[in-house]
Amino acid sequence: MSATLLLAQLLNGLQYGVLLFLLAAGLTLVFGIMSFVNLAHGSLYMLGAYAAAVAYAASGSFALAILAAMGTALLIGLALEVAIVSRLYRRDHLDHVLATFGLVMFFNELVRIVWGPQPLFVQVPDVLSGTVDIVGFSYPSYRFAIIGAGLLVAVGSHLLIHKTRVGMLIRAGAQNPQLVAALGVNIGLLNAMLFGVGAMLAGLAGAMAGPVLSVQSGMGEPVLITTLVVIVIGGIGSVSGALYAALIVGLVDTLGRVFLPLLLRQIAERSIADAAGPALASMSVYLLMALVLALRPQGLFPARRG
């Protein structure tokens, strides 16, 4: 086990965590503030990835592709909010699950109708196709860009929520939406805006994941479910919790896949280790979640209330 391997895997874990954070940030606010279970968040990620792939192929500009992804996800998110989601806020969670489950089925099939079942492949943009060398250790610069963009969003959302008037309203709305509405704030507009921003971040995540993963129908669901794990670990409704939990989950998953089979081989027989290693690694994130829930059901970094 060399130091460079460890460093590379740490960075891979960080990059996966950052991607998870982009999805979790929007979703945890929708969960925490509107108390809305949105399974279609993964579909917005998928639509963002497709929009980016199409725009990149047409224009050749990765910046345009990212803009297209964010714009598409924002518009579709807002349309969903107005047409469907806003009607369901007052209903119970089962209705949310049903409606968004139906939406996931629809979007996955829609994508299959338009682009077919074959995955699209997106090239890494030329500017970022090289590697960055740090004292004899090289790492793809595109992955560094993902980490940078994710951290930028983390700082931006922290400033938005804690330093601006809108952020104050968001925090107030999380605690008591009726009271905020009674003070003359258009809480419906605030909700719609928040949902739209969450969708936009999901689209951004999709666009950035495109060159790393393959763009295909149903790509949103595995990452959505991992995002749900992140939100539960971080504490529902807490953006900073989502950031820490996303990084933890990203590192645990990535390092677990690489090092758990190696570790097991040291303590168990090779045949057992080869069988149990991958199984254990694929479950590690969920085991972590079960552990956190057993000890702290409210999550590791719950949003402060009251």
Add this chain to the structure above:
Amino acid sequence: MTTLNLTRPATALPLLLFAGLAAVPFIAGALGQPFWTSFFARILIYAIAATALNLALGYGGLVSFGHALFLGLGSYAVALPAFHGVDSGWVHLALCLLVCGVGALAIGAISLRTSGMAFIMITLAFAQMGYFLLVSLKQYGGDDGLPVSATSRFGPLNLGSPLVLYGAAWGVLALATWWMARLRRAPFGMALRGARQNARRINAIGLQAQRLQLAAFVISGALCGVAGLLLANLNAFASPSSMAWTVSGELIVMVVLGGIGTVFGPLIGAVAFLGLEEVLKGMTEHWMAIFGPLIVLMALVGRHGIIGLLDRLGAWKRARAEVAPALSEGHA
């Protein structure tokens, strides 16, 4: 609850449906169309799974988004022993009940520490964990699934025979439905439904809401496992895809479509869901693009399901029967 009222459409129709389902193998045999026997066997099996989910979801108010896990575990409780040469149905059944019961106990005990939204996500995550576990077990087929080399044998009866399997599925469903009907009036069922409406009150009168919910979750998981056992015998195949999260979603849709918390809702929902799926599949390969919006619509319109519709039909007819004579008397 009142006693069985056969004039209620919401009771009479499902009973007719049960009788009709009992006749399916004979009709299919007479017509020489064995496809229909296996198609309706699938409906019966999903109806069992939906009935199991209804116990947790409808009676207990636990929105479990991970019941496909038990369906999958039940399937592998047949496929794994069969892979190692054990074809005794009793072993399969015992393993299925044990694994699903213990699994549901562990998952329920952890998940019930939370409620509402977190409960949904956690049950989903646990099901996903089981899915990835079986995908990564390459020695048992992994992603591709595992063919059932020896179907469950209960003495002279072998679930590999379509007729025996159909009979078993019908019998299990009838028993489960009868039990669910009795449970509505039984103390456990009453307390469970009370806990859904107001857990604090149930605790205040000296019962423990969480224990009741955990018991319901365990029974629900075990029954869902039995559905999985039957499914593996029907397909002669166990696959991680029966544990996919979409299957959990489909089970919820069946329960809600039929009528959540009602006795016959899961059966009606399974018939309607799988029937509609079959019809749409016949029309277009992209049936999900039609089915998805239908589910969204169902969620928006509200959810009393098909049983609710039938009930309203019954109430409307009764009201008309009562109003009509009164009106004519008034005019006379």
